[in-house]
Amino acid sequence: METDRLSPPERVDFLDLLITSDTLPGFLRGAAEEAAARLSAEGEPVHCGILVVRERAADLFAGSAEAVMALDEAQGRTGGGPCREAALRQERVRAGCPPLHGEYANHLARMAAAGFRCALAVPIPLPAPLGAAALxxxxxxxxxxTSAGAAAVTQLAGAVSRPLALALRLAEAWDRAADLAAAMESRTAIDLAAGVIMAQSSCTQSEAVDLLKSASASRNTKLRDIAKQIVCRFDPAGPTTAFN
Incomplete structure (x- = not known):
């Protein structure tokens, strides 16, 4: 590998990549592809993957090639591998020839099957609440x-750190907004259905909601689905929330 022909890592603008990405997986994939492009020298391609380990959620991973995606997916599934260890230990981990960590025998076998004989994983600094990550x-x-190539990977890990943290923060906000919208939609359907029952049965709101819950339990159907069925009898378009 001719490390003197590596593109300077500082040319990678991961923030611009984040701005033009529509989703967190899209940003991760684009960042991995950009990192691979910068690290690849003529005739000696380097592929990259980004792995994010989260405490209460599944690992996030993306790669510049399907083979890398499969390797990162396997690390998340088995709970071991250089990228996962680099993220959790916050230290560089090399696997290949010579291997620095013999416990990666299975991962080395998967690497070899994919045509890779060397891997270097470098931690990506992240604020603790967001999890741990590695390039x-x-x-x-x-x-x-080795040498300049390893230094370039380390610099790239630092360059992607802040944009990745921002992407994870944005993803949290997007998830909360989606959860709130779903909750509002369910609440709207339940309130409308309760109103229909109150009008037809001359009962209180509490009694109407109890009737809905009873129907939900007896039919083994979600409460919001029972409510939507009632509303759709009068409005085939179904319930809509005010902010729609």
Whole structure:
């Protein structure tokens, strides 16, 4: 690998990539592809993956190639591998020839099957509440990703740190907004259905909601689905929330 022909990591503008990405997976994939492009020298391609380990959620991962995606997915499934260890230990981890960590035998076998004989995983600094992350670089040459190549991977991990933190923050906000919208939609349907029952049965709101709950339990159907069925008898379009 001719490390003197590497593109300077500072040329990578991951913030611009975040601005033009519509989703968190899209940003992760674009960042991995950009990192791979910067690390690849002529005739010696390097593929990259980004792995984010979260405490109460599934791992997030993206890669510049399907083979890298499969390797990161396997690390999340088995709970081991250089990228996951780099993220959790917050230290660089190399796997390949020579391997620095013999416990990665299964991962090394998967790497070899994908055509990779060397991997270097570098932690991506993140604020603690967001989880831990690592940038993984994979190459076919067993002596790749040393000296200047390893330094370039480390610089790229630092460059992607703040945009990745922002992307994770945005994803949290998007998820909360989606959950709130779903809750509002369910609440609207339930309130409208309760109003229909109150009008037809001359009962209180509390009694109407109890009737809905009873129907939900007896039919083994979600409460909001029972409510939507009632509303749709009068409005086939179904319930809509005020902010729609």
């Amino acid at each position: 993984g670089a994979y190459a076919a040459a067993p002596d790749a990703l």
